[in-house]
Amino acid sequence: MADYRMDADHPGVAATRGVQNVLGKPLDRIDGVAKVTGTAPYGYERRVEGDIAYGFAITAPAAKGAVRNIDTDAARALPGVIDIIVDDPRIARQAAAFAPAATGNDRIDHWDQVIGVAVAETFEAARAAARAVVVDIAVEEGRYDTLAGRNDASPPPKDSRLQDRTIGDFDGAMADGEITLDQSYSTPNHVHAAMEPHASIARWDDGALTVWSSLQILSNARNILAQAFDLPHDKVRVISPYIGGGFGGKGGIGPETVLAVIAAQKLGRPVKIAMTRQQLFHNVYRRTDTHQRLRLAADAEGRLTALGHDSLLSQGPDGGFMEPVALGSLGLYGAPARRFTHRVVTLDMVMAGAVRAPGEAVGMLALESAMDEMAEKVGLDPIEFRKRNEPEVDPTTGKPFSSRRFIECLETGAERFGWDRREATPGMRREGEWLIGMGVAGAFRINLLVTGKARVQLMPDGTATVETDMTDIGTGTYTVTAQVAGEALGLPVEQVKVALGDTAFPPGSGSGGSFGAAATASSVALACEDIVAELAKRMDADPADMTLKDGHAIAGNRRVPFSELVGSAPIEGLGTIEQGRNAETYSQAAYGAQFAEVAVNAVTGEVRVRRMLGVFDAGRILNYKTAHSQAIGGMIWGIGYALHEDAVLDKRTGQFVNHDLGEYHIPAHADVPPLDVLFLEEPDLHANPVGVKGLGELSISGAGAAVTNAIYNACGVRVRDFPLTLDKIIADLPPV
Amino acid sequence: MQFTINGTVHEADIDVRTSLLDLLREHLGLTGSKKGCDHGQCGACTVLVNGRRINSCLTLAVMHQDDEITTIEGIGTPDELAPLQAAFVKHDGFQCGYCTPGQICSATGMLDEVKKGWPSHVSEALDGQVDLTDTEISERMSGNLCRCSAYPNIVAAIREAAGLAPVEHEVVGEDA
Ligand code: FES
Numbered sequence: 001m002a003d004y005r006m007d008a009d010h011p012g013v014a015a016t017r018g019v020q021n022v023l024g025k026p027l028d029r030i031d032g033v034a035k036v037t038g039t040a041p042y043g044y045e046r047r048v049e050g051d052i053a054y055g056f057a058i059t060a061p062a063a064k065g066a067v068r069n070i071d072t073d074a075a076r077a078l079p080g081v082i083d084i085i086v087d088d089p090r091i092a093r094q095a096a097a098f099a100p101a102a103t104g105n106d107r108i109d110h111w112d113q114v115i116g117v118a119v120a121e122t123f124e125a126a127r128a129a130a131r132a133v134v135v136d137i138a139v140e141e142g143r144y145d146t147l148a149g150r151n152d153a154s155p156p157p158k159d160s161r162l163q164d165r166t167i168g169d170f171d172g173a174m175a176d177g178e179i180t181l182d183q184s185y186s187t188p189n190h191v192h193a194a195m196e197p198h199a200s201i202a203r204w205d206d207g208a209l210t211v212w213s214s215l216q217i218l219s220n221a222r223n224i225l226a227q228a229f230d231l232p233h234d235k236v237r238v239i240s241p242y243i244g245g246g247f248g249g250k251g252g253i254g255p256e257t258v259l260a261v262i263a264a265q266k267l268g269r270p271v272k273i274a275m276t277r278q279q280l281f282h283n284v285y286r287r288t289d290t291h292q293r294l295r296l297a298a299d300a301e302g303r304l305t306a307l308g309h310d311s312l313l314s315q316g317p318d319g320g321f322m323e324p325v326a327l328g329s330l331g332l333y334g335a336p337a338r339r340f341t342h343r344v345v346t347l348d349m350v351m352a353g354a355v356r357a358p359g360e361a362v363g364m365l366a367l368e369s370a371m372d373e374m375a376e377k378v379g380l381d382p383i384e385f386r387k388r389n390e391p392e393v394d395p396t397t398g399k400p401f402s403s404r405r406f407i408e409c410l411e412t413g414a415e416r417f418g419w420d421r422r423e424a425t426p427g428m429r430r431e432g433e434w435l436i437g438m439g440v441a442g443a444f445r446i447n448l449l450v451t452g453k454a455r456v457q458l459m460p461d462g463t464a465t466v467e468t469d470m471t472d473i474g475t476g477t478y479t480v481t482a483q484v485a486g487e488a489l490g491l492p493v494e495q496v497k498v499a500l501g502d503t504a505f506p507p508g509s510g511s512g513g514s515f516g517a518a519a520t521a522s523s524v525a526l527a528c529e530d531i532v533a534e535l536a537k538r539m540d541a542d543p544a545d546m547t548l549k550d551g552h553a554i555a556g557n558r559r560v561p562f563s564e565l566v567g568s569a570p571i572e573g574l575g576t577i578e579q580g581r582n583a584e585t586y587s588q589a590a591y592g593a594q595f596a597e598v599a600v601n602a603v604t605g606e607v608r609v610r611r612m613l614g615v616f617d618a619g620r621i622l623n624y625k626t627a628h629s630q631a632i633g634g635m636i637w638g639i640g641y642a643l644h645e646d647a648v649l650d651k652r653t654g655q656f657v658n659h660d661l662g663e664y665h666i667p668a669h670a671d672v673p674p675l676d677v678l679f680l681e682e683p684d685l686h687a688n689p690v691g692v693k694g695l696g697e698l699s700i701s702g703a704g705a706a707v708t709n710a711i712y713n714a715c716g717v718r719v720r721d722f723p724l725t726l727d728k729i730i731a732d733l734p735p736v
Numbered sequence: 737m738q739f740t741i742n743g744t745v746h747e748a749d750i751d752v753r754t755s756l757l758d759l760l761r762e763h764l765g766l767t768g769s770k771k772g773c774d775h776g777q778c779g780a781c782t783v784l785v786n787g788r789r790i791n792s793c794l795t796l797a798v799m800h801q802d803d804e805i806t807t808i809e810g811i812g813t814p815d816e817l818a819p820l821q822a823a824f825v826k827h828d829g830f831q832c833g834y835c836t837p838g839q840i841c842s843a844t845g846m847l848d849e850v851k852k853g854w855p856s857h858v859s860e861a862l863d864g865q866v867d868l869t870d871t872e873i874s875e876r877m878s879g880n881l882c883r884c885s886a887y888p889n890i891v892a893a894i895r896e897a898a899g900l901a902p903v904e905h906e907v908v909g910e911d912a
């Protein structure tokens with residue numbers, strides 16, 4: 001049993017000393033063939049035993065009110081209908097994030113709220129039945145406008161990561177600042193829009209529940225289900241071997257999970273339910289709209305003397321999670337006087353929750369726009385301005401950085417991107433109808449570590465097996481896990497079998513907060529320590545004097561194949577990593593620099609992103625190929641946040657009017673230019689034993705601001721109300 | 737009713753409301769085709785009908801009893817990958833993989849359209865040979881959304897499968 005708490009740096013694991021030479025290599029995904037041939041089974045596609053029935057969620061056509069009546073007669077009379085369930089007290093009102101959601105369907109607290117389920121022999125019959133249910137609601141006036149509610153806003157919830165914080169005399173520093181900036185920026189509601197909708201199959205067998213689903217953190221899902229259905233943990237099994245994207249939206253359980261479990265219990269048959277794309281917009285937590293005020297003061301040399309970031313946000317009626325908008329502002333730039341606040345307005349909407357990089361994804365749009373504006377005011381190149389404000393230690397906590405190569409990211413990127421070709425004055429570069437500009441932004445994402453456990457077995461045939469309930473949501477977990485175990489044990493990845501996504505395995509961290517790679521790599525590396533120690537014993541050698549390569553242990557003058565050393569029973573290792581005092585000792589974050597070149601049409605205001613570069617300091621890179629994919633994925637999300645994504649709320653009715661993929665625009669092929677990525681690799685051993693830092697969220701941070709700063713550089717138009725659709729740009733374009 | 741899928745005749749007794757996508761996924765166990773929106777807006781369900789790409793969620797199965805349907809399962813198998821499939825693996829043209837069968841079916845149909853000289857919105861001319869630039873590929877593939885945003889890698893994979901030179905920008909890092 002190799003357990004390690006990060007109270008101090010780990011003395012060193014075999015996985016980082018290995019000679020197999022697979023760790024970090026840009027290997028093809030080991031689950032790649034299954035994915036390109038359509039043979040990878042996603043949760044909803046599992047052919048489960050039993051006579052499966054189809055469910056379809058019944059939802060409310062109003063955002064606030066009391067349910068007067070639910071008429072199910074017409075629905076029940078339709079052919080193929082088995083049951084219409086609207087009277088189960090466990091029906092959840094919201095998707096569950098970290099605990100069972102509030103229940104009950106007598107009141108409606110957000111548009112399209114789930115109030116029951118129609119179950120039928122076929123999908124078509126269930127859908128028709130759900131739509132035939134007539135829900136009568138006494139509609140009440142609701143609150144749908146964050147700005148209108150600002151006077152009734154609440155301070156951060158007690159358990160929120162960010163509380164109000166003021167350091168120094170902020171107001172005085174603003175008043176005395178030689179150069180100051182005071183600007184407001186806003187971002188709209190965002191949705192995850194993972195390509196696979198939330199979908200679940202539930203089956204009961206003798207009081208035990210099995211759920212096949214599309215979820216990110218299975219032990220969390222299991223806890224929620226055990227609580228919600230009053231079951232001991234060992235009677236709940238959750239299976240999600242393949243997940244069609246999560247982005248934070250599948251952190252708990254989906255509303256359909258609860259419905260499937262209820263229906264399967266009542267019917268005594270397995271039941272499968274997929275949420276429709278339209279239902280997802282209102283039934284999975286959203287990213288709140290944000291209204292941010294950035295205040296900066298600087299001396300004549302461009303050194304910041306004050307930095308303030310105040311945010312107004314929204315949340316649903318049950319409260320909870322708060323988008324930590326200022327996260328990036330806390331640690332990125334020095335300034336003796338600092339101020340960070342958040343206020344939350346309660347709306348009658350689906351709850352707000354985690355979407356990729358909660359905090360930085362939107363906070364950095366504003367901070368890095370403001371830094372660009374301020375650079376111009378102080379008369380410095382935006383990169384030079386950032387360099388002048390590089391702190392020695394974390395400027396908010398005073399703690400040393402565990403690792404930080406922010407300036408190097410900016411400098412290396414500038415060189416590679418050809419930053420010296422940028423005109424300092426906007427509107428100077430023109431190609432026909434198109435105005436060309438370049439922009440830069442910093443990237444920052446806090447680095448987290450959570451508890452994760454993994455089992456590794458070296459089998460009698462000399463191959464290895466890794467088991468953990470960790471998930472692969474497209475992040476490459478299968479592959480990097482095989483690489484870590486392969487490096488530690490001296491095995492090619494083909495000889496490492498990785499089994500994920502099943503609560504029958506030891507509980508991993510799950511996927512979220514960019515902590516998955518660190519927790520999984522560390523727990524697998526620790527589990528391998530057990531095996532290495534046992535192999536050394538059998539080789540009569542010290543682990544440090546033994547080399548493992550290509551399935552052989554080499555020590556002294558002997559080279560012995562594992563199949564000989566293992567014997568008839570597998571050698572097992574169980575590794576657990578836990579966060580510890582290092583989280584307090586060091587300021588931990590991943591850093592980067594984002595560069596963009598855009599063309600803005602001088603006549604229409606249309607924006608084309610022409611190329612981008614992201615340079616990232618994300619600790620050790622476990623696989624250059626999958627890391628590159630995560631990086632470009634985040635940068636493209638940045639393009640979406642800068643230019644496209646906007647869940648438009650109808651402030652009269654509380655519904656998103658563009659609740660589908662045709663109207664909520666995410667970037668498509670034609671929106672994406674060539675993207676260049678560079679990693680400045682440096683293992684951060686203060687962070688975890690393998691030295692990984694989070695990457696999946698870092699890559700979105702600042703990406704959108706690089707685009708909008710480039711737009712400003714191209715045409716001189718600064719839009720502070722995201723996204724920068726062409727109607728907002730054309731309004732301020734100079735006359736043609 | 738009878739359907740010819742990947743060259744095999746299947747019998748299915750289905751509701752007339754069943755979409756071609758649900759026929760494949762729910763009745764025939766061909767779950768390689770994915771449902772992302774059920775609404776013609778994402779492309780995850782793309783299959784080939786008589787060689788042409790189509791959103792299988794937007795068409796009823798009963799309309800296709802005389803058609804030849806090709807799904808991802810008919811494009812290639814784990815033991816015998818089609819060139820596009822192998823190129824997607826090599827260039828990491830996906831992350832979660834959920835849009836991938838649709839991207840590959842769509843690219844298969846797209847390359848055939850290019851071969852036939854069909855123009856796109858960004859083509860220089862309306863007839864004659866299409867110069868398959870990255871812009872052409874991106875334009876023609878824009879009906880297939882990928883939220884993981886593997887787009888540049890998908891373009892690289894399609895280029896390779898189409899026999900074009902590799903993309904210049906595929907630099908992945910210091911020591912890669
Ligand atoms: S599922 Fe058919 S286009 Fe989205």
Ligand code: FES
Pocket residue numbers: 195244245474829830831832833834835836881882883884885886
């Ligand atoms: S690979 Fe996940 S949506 Fe394309």
